[in-house]
Amino acid sequence: MKIASFKRVVLILSLVLMVSVVVAGCTNNSKEAEGTDSKLEGIISIVGSTSVTPLAEELGQEFSNKNPEIKVDVQGVGSTAGIKAIIDETADVGISSRDLKDEEKESKIKEHIIAYDGIVVVVHPENSVEDLDMDTINKIFTGEIKNWKEVGGEDEEILIVSREEGSGTRGAFEEILELDSVREDALIAEGNGAVKANIASKKNSIGYISLSYLDDSIIGLKIDGIEGTVENIKSGKYKVSRPFLMLTNGEEGPLVKEFLDFVLSEEGQKIVGEKQITVK
């Protein structure tokens, strides 16, 4: 008897499960059908550079406010990972803070420049050095200059904070400053935030971050007498800048197209203009 009732329970349970799956499937389908008819809905997944992430999140937020049915999911994992995700088609949009390398360029990948960003060389607030030229910065990061007193600071060893191999910010920084490679014994911090935290807590440190991460806990150096600000980068006076890219693979879907249109629209570029440099 017990077994019989047990069997019956199992039978009923599995029936319920089946029915619910079928029903759920149906409702989902019908919703999607409605969606494509009238309004766009769904999730756009954006993956890539940690430098572009704050901007992409802000753009996504505003875009979702305008289109409540569309969610924008942003993951900051690094430029190379973002480019890889687009090649593998595991994300809808890839974000990169460096140009694509030759081996990454595939015929189907489209690059959309959505903004320009500055890279700021930063030091601890108590550091007395305010201005360096490109050549000196190069020498500091390659290890030719090792003490702050050589560049007008206190008699203290220079501690270099760099980014991990493969980081878009590091790639762009090395390229613009024509550095072969940052000093080997540099402290490696993972991400812009970690660089900032390290510099803010170490008096003799120097590092580089994306302009959008600059705040009061650290000081951005002038380069060749020019401060790294939105205006100076826009006018081309501040040299250490790079493009922010959004990448797509093949023909964009309606969702992604709508999003990219928004990013490049006047409204989207206004958000870009708050911390980065607009395209137009």
Add this chain to the structure above:
Amino acid sequence: MKKSNWQEKLNEKLYLISALISIALILSITLFIFIKGVPAIKEIGIKNFVLGTKWKAGDGQYGILPMIVGSIYVTIGACLVGVPIGLFTAIYLSEMANKKTADFLRKVVELLAGIPSVVFGFFGLVSIVPLIDKFFGGGGNSLFASSIILGIMILPTIISISEASIRAVPKEYREGSLALGSTHIDSTFKVILPSAKSGILASIVLALGRAIGETMAVILVSGNTPLIPHSIFDRVRTLTSNIAIEMGYAYGLHQGALFATGVILFVFIMIINGVFLVFNRKAGELNDR
């Protein structure tokens, strides 16, 4: 009778399947790491890979000796910090503390075990690292900082297993020792601890495994410089942090080299687990006596 037999069989199969799932998982993970890692080791050359002292993915130089040395140093450092504190705590808990204090302390140790590693790392970054920087200079992110943080993190493992094995020592041993006129401390260190030796060593080996495998906390406090450290205030990069830091960016041979780093780490863990099994078996024999 027949029906219950059928049920029993079903039950048994269910447990068997569950057991097989975990075995299949460990096998597929192992296989995956080796399939991805071994070709890279072949391409780089096992000698260049394991004994190479330069890691520069951009230039195609993949030598992980600094990371191997870093991992070993950090683990030794963690033991130097964690083992004495952990062992003395275990002795106190099992031999000296009254029941109330011991229960309270045990709860605290359990709490310590439950704190996520990233929290330990962050604590180290904002408190220990600046302190080291202030007193010893050099930035603070160092082998020393990593050892302290890992030393704290392995405490729960050492304390709980050592305490259990000290408790497992038969009461008669102590009674005999005390009856022969030795003091409490003497009988603890000369009778109880030697009897619990295998269990204590097992706890240390298990702690070694935890220390060598820890990633997140180490990334935050070690400085991650891929060079062989020459002093305890030098920055280090461990095998695990090498994988975690660069995996997001890597592709091609670089990615393969990171999986190969995983292979080396795997070998280390296997050795540690093997040693643990030996000690554990000895401890088991002792308890059976």
